[in-house]
Amino acid sequence: MPIKADLDAIDWKILRELQDDGRMTNVELSRRVGISAPPCLRRVKRLEDEGIIQRYRALLNAPALGMDVVAFCLVGLNRQSEVDLKAFADRTRNWPIVRSAWMVSGESDFMLHCLAPDLGTFQTFVIEELTSSPNVDTVRTALTIRQVKDDGLVAI
Amino acid sequence: MPIKADLDAIDWKILRELQDDGRMTNVELSRRVGISAPPCLRRVKRLEDEGIIQRYRALLNAPALGMDVVAFCLVGLNRQSEVDLKAFADRTRNWPIVRSAWMVSGESDFMLHCLAPDLGTFQTFVIEELTSSPNVDTVRTALTIRQVKDDGLVAI
DNA sequence: GTGATTGCGCAAGATTCTTGCGTCAATCCT
């Protein structure tokens, strides 16, 4: 899709600040990156319009909301045809426990990032939904103990 | 940390909306959840103060920024003592290619979410940094082909 | 039934957003 963006130092500063606090006011942002508010707002809008900033999201505290189990599942399929891959990808979108998912290459075909209120719910999901899903061959799970790093998507 | 929050239907609506667009104005948010702006702002501030909303983040388009390789690494250590785990966790924080990391239980000890400009850079990282890091036993990588689902952290 | 508590909405001042416009520096084209 988008051609590689050409960004100057101020653009990178903006991206860094908005990754750190996506709800910062434009006035504060402009102060931090060293230009006045109007051109700063125009830069942010340009970054949004070009799709470099895809969206803004509030990050929630899962345990406080009763979601105590975070886990990853590596799923291997029996058949990896285009149709089979698409069918499984569609299925992940209908499982609320699966919060995000990637098609991957390697020993497995999909990586699922899962969130469940408790271990029983998660195990039931793995056994009764995931493992018993058509075309699913192997499922390896990794329960998270704690997150040890959480930086934004892009560094620099 | 936080006691399980007790949230009513409006709070959940607010959380859903701010996960979908974390930069929405409070006026628009209040309109969507069906109350006037001042109590809506007070609810958002309460959710922030109680740590239910942890932060706001701009999500960036990695390929547009020259980051074409997204991968996961499952890392197994030789020794899993408290000190060893902490040592490896600290090391992940100094690797810019590792964007987020979890300590996990299962066949591996750590899950790393990695981002690199190209395959060569990623392979060099895996071979010269990760695999050759002290106490690292096994490294299994899964290169992502594409993301097929990306919902917020908490559903409902 | 009465008092306390909680949360809503209104209103007004402060702040921020947004747009148009003038200026300036850098680049491009003869």
Place this chain on the structure above:
DNA sequence: AGGATTGACGCAAGAATCTTGCGCAATCAC
């Protein structure tokens, strides 16, 4: 080389939003 063009900045002003205090109604406890 020199004038034209482009692009981006900052100022200013009107519009929108944020923020706070306050009064009122509903709920809860006693």
